[in-house]
Amino acid sequence: MKPRIKALSAMVAPVALAAALIGVVRAQEIYAGGYRQQTGEDLYRGLCQGCHMPDAKGAAGAGAYPALADNVRLVAGIYPITVVLNGQRAMPSFGEELSDEQIANVINYVRTHFGNRYKDAVSPAAVKAARR
């Protein structure tokens, strides 16, 4: 008896394209996921102190990071609102990544800590109005 030679046919399993199921994730959502902090203190710790330092006294080295502590330039809330929204030279903008509320919260935190005693809190509406 001759051994039967069996031809093996390769079975190609159909592959479902996972890609078809993956929605497009907008960059905005990725950023929003990265900046979940809501309180002014958490936002400061997460986003600002890397440059302005934990004590907000700033630093000079490869670049110059101004002190936010005891800073008379924060007297008018619109100034930090504009800087945080739009950035300024080496200061990055946060207008697209943070909500009006988050920006107001972090500014209010800075304006009432680190030796700053500005009592007139900035509102999310003021941040919204300053967006261009």
Ligand code: HEC
């Ligand atoms: C990548 C580093 C960096 C980060 C992060 C950063 N800043 Fe700044 N910031 C700077 C630099 C540099 C300047 C100076 C800009 C200039 O030359 O006008 C500045 C300036 C400022 C000023 C104006 C100060 C002044 O005396 O004119 C404010 C207010 C400020 N930053 C707030 C913040 C807040 C609030 C955050 C967090 C949401 C933040 N910064 C995050 C680097 C940074």
